[in-house]
Amino acid sequence: MPPPPLDFDDHKADRDIDLAAASCRNCDVVREIAFCADLSHDEIKRLATVRCHAQLPPNFTVFREGDAADHVYSISGGAVKLYKLLSDGRRQIIGFLFSGDLFGLGLESGYAYTAETLTQTQLCRFTHRRLDSLRGEMPRLERRLFSMTVKDLVAAQEQMLLLGRxxxxxxxxxxxxxxxxxxxxxxxxxxxxxxxxxxxxxxxxxxxxxxxxxxxxxxxxxxxxxxxxxxxxxxxxxxxxxxxxxxxxxxx
Amino acid sequence: MPPPPLDFDDHKADRDIDLAAASCRNCDVVREIAFCADLSHDEIKRLATVRCHAQLPPNFTVFREGDAADHVYSISGGAVKLYKLLSDGRRQIIGFLFSGDLFGLGLESGYAYTAETLTQTQLCRFTHRRLDSLRGEMPRLERRLFSMTVKDLVAAQEQMLLLGRxxxxxxxxxxxxxxxxxxxxxxxxxxxxxxxxxxxxxxxxxxxxxxxxxxxxxxxxxxxxxxxxxxxxxxxxxxxxxxxxxxxxxxx
DNA sequence: CGAGAATTTGATTCCGATCAAGGCCTGTGG
DNA sequence: CCACAGGCCTTGATCGGAATCAAATTCTCG
Missing domain, CATH: 1.10.10.10 (Winged helix-like DNA-binding domain superfamily/Winged helix DNA-binding domain)
Incomplete structure (x- = not known):
């Protein structure tokens, strides 16, 4: 297998602009599902300027519960699990995420869970700071992030019913x-x-x-x-x- | 006890404008906690135009799981429980809500849970439609609703750990x-x-x-x-x- | 083929559910 | 004032579903 780059490279952002726009434009599935859906070509281009890609191997820890929450991630391929731990090692998986899913959003005081890849996974990474400023200028992006978060909340409530009853x-x-x-x-x-x-x-x-x-x-x-x-x-x-x-x- | 009004009265909206602005301005606790926090006096006034109050008795069902999700509610006093049911009656309470909490937000395909008062409770009700149009014009409101939803999501994830492990x-x-x-x-x-x-x-x-x-x-x-x-x-x-x-x- | 991990299967235990009283508080009516 | 009815909460006895302990089997991959 080719050695996968384990780190995100922010400096490639400029070089990746066209690729990002292209992939969001051409891949219907991702375009419909990912959070760039509903955005115009220009908006996608602007998003791309603050984004960088990475290909990660299986069982790779993207971040840990408690880490400073600097980035938001979007899955463009593969699968990720999010989990929380108790001090004695008991673990609860909060969700399995796939192509088009978003994670790491909205946490001000550190990530509330650990994120780890299940399979080889392609991620888009955005800094919280830059994404925040774009949100202010792109209401459709803001709405999209909001509705994805609400969907996560509804799913979490369904899971509570499952776990409790x-x-x-x-x-x-x-x-x-x-x-x-x-x-x-x-x-x-x-x-x-x-x-x-x-x-x-x-x-x-x-x-x-x-x-x-x-x-x-x-x-x-x-x-x-x-x-x-x-x-x-x-x-x-x-x-x-x-x-x-x-x-x-x-x-x- | 005085007979509590069991229904919301949308026609009182105009009459209630000043009262709403006043209560949000004067009551520090609510102002800090409720979702109108961070809003200007003008913005609160505009919110008030689409809002109506109700005082509800204990054990009053505000809406049921599956009902058309027309309204969003903000608790100005009292306590509410949200729950989901399985067909055989097993019940999972999704959350206990108190003053300043919001519920009923963001559901497009009917409410995902039943909402019922625990004690005598004062609620503010907003129609989804009207609130949506205000959100487009008030970025701070949009952000506030977003961050409250993220907080709910983090709490739900914590509860999954509790229920599962x-x-x-x-x-x-x-x-x-x-x-x-x-x-x-x-x-x-x-x-x-x-x-x-x-x-x-x-x-x-x-x-x-x-x-x-x-x-x-x-x-x-x-x-x-x-x-x-x-x-x-x-x-x-x-x-x-x-x-x-x-x-x-x-x-x- | 063989080492080690993941999964399946089996035997037994245990925590919380279920079944069953019993106590306590509140309101009501004699 | 007391008797009593009906919730709600607590306590006790027993049961059962999933956990734990243990071992066999299958899969993976060098």
């Missing part, structure tokens, strides 16, 4: 459905869902242990609701039953 | 500390913390049962960490130990 089976079913819906949004098929994260990551996202996640997958497979071609992919065989399971509609 | 004892300790800190922000004493919500509400907020909440209170009292003068108030006797307990630092 759902059974292991319901949690896993909800998780698979969420991944599947997200894949569809990205233009991918709904059914063979890719799991770029480990069982440990899934467990820490759902408030379970590795063993319980594994057992629940096996159980759902035994019941004919899903298929497990390999540990990194899940087939949704019975979408209706999975949906019912996720909402506590049937089973135990 | 903390023990019952840690959950209750964290809850009491959060209430105490909030009281201090409001200018109230840190120690006799008021609990305007029932044990059932606390349980549904922490992902526990009523019985476990009650037992945990008793246990913390037995250990000399808290005092329970009555079921609606808690004395924080050993703040340091409570903090340690909340973060999983000691005990089991």
């Amino acid at each position: 759902k059974t292991a089976r319901e949690k896993v079913a909800s998780f698979l459905l969420k991944l599947s819906r997200r894949a569809v949004e990205q233009g991918l098929p709904a059914s063979p869902v890719a799991l770029p994260m480990s069982r440990a990551d899934i467990a820490d996202y759902l408030g379970l242990t590795i063993e319980t996640v594994s057992r629940t997958f096996t159980q759902l497979k035994r019941d004919g609701v899903i298929g497990l071609p390999d540990s990194g992919h899940v087939l949704l065989l019975d979408g209706w039953r999975l949906k019912e399971t996720a909402e506590g509609g049937l089973n135990g | 903390k023990t019952a004892r840690e959950k209750v300790a964290s809850f009491l500390l959060k209430l105490s800190r909030r009281a201090v922000e409001q200018g109230l004493p840190a120690s006799p913390v008021a609990l305007p919500m029932s044990r059932a509400d606390i349980a549904d907020y922490l992902g526990l049962t009523i019985e476990t909440v009650s037992r945990t209170f008793t246990q913390l009292k037995r250990d000399g960490v808290i005092g329970l003068p009555d079921s609606g108030h808690v004395l924080l006797l050993d703040g340091w130990r409570l903090k340690e307990t909340a973060e999983g630092g000691l005990n089991g």
Whole structure:
């Protein structure tokens, strides 16, 4: 594999302007989903002047909980997990992020979570300072950032319901459905869902242990609701039953 | 008790302009905390033109999950709980809100939760439509709404850690500390913390049962960490130990 | 092929849920 | 004033789902 650049290089910003505008213009999927959607070509160009790219390897820590929150990141390819830790090592994954997602926004007193890549990942980085000044001049950008944050909040509230009140089976079913819906949004098929994260990551996202996640997958497979071609992919065989399971509609 | 008006009256808006401006100008606590903070007198006046008040009794449902999201609410006095339900009645309380807090913001496809008063509560109501047009003209308002939403998101992420990874004892300790800190922000004493919500509400907020909440209170009292003068108030006797307990630092 | 990690499976334990009383406060009506 | 009804909260006994402990299996990759 080619040695990936582990650091962002702010000095390349000028050189990257056209590339950025081009990628935002040409790649329909990213243009629709990323936070530069709805912006004019000129606005995208201005955004690009304060942005720089990086290609990061898997399991790379972008920043840690408590670090000074200097930058905002946008994912242009790959996958990222955000998590919080307790002093004894217990971990809660706050979210799995994919192409078009944003993170690191709005924190004044240091990042509230650690961000780590799951796979090889392409990130756009913006300094908080520069992005702030642009926001003041571009109302559509401001609105876009706002609505993305609200969407994150709604998702977080849904996750609270899952963590506080759902059974292991319901949690896993909800998780698979969420991944599947997200894949569809990205233009991918709904059914063979890719799991770029480990069982440990899934467990820490759902408030379970590795063993319980594994057992629940096996159980759902035994019941004919899903298929497990390999540990990194899940087939949704019975979408209706999975949906019912996720909402506590049937089973135990 | 005087019969409280159960409905908002939009036609009183004009009449209320001066009152609104006055209350935001004169009441320091609300001015600092509510989302009209940082706004000029003129801006507050303009906000007031699209706003209307209501005094609501305890246990009053402001709106239900799934209702069309027409309005945004600001609490000027009292307390509100937001919750989500599963089809079989399991409930997760998403948040307890107090003076200065905002809710109902940014939902395009219906409210994502039910909002219900805990105590007698004074609310300001704004239509989404009118507030949206004002936001376009008042960047400081836009920023304020944004930063309040980010704060909610950070709190939601903290709550995910609590729900997914903390023990019952840690959950209750964290809850009491959060209430105490909030009281201090409001200018109230840190120690006799008021609990305007029932044990059932606390349980549904922490992902526990009523019985476990009650037992945990008793246990913390037995250990000399808290005092329970009555079921609606808690004395924080050993703040340091409570903090340690909340973060999983000691005990089991 | 072999070392080490990730995942699955099995046996047992334990924390919090459930089931079941019992106590306490508040309001109401005799 | 007291009796009583109905919440709400607390306490006790038991149960069960997921955690923990332990081991086997599969996957990965040199």
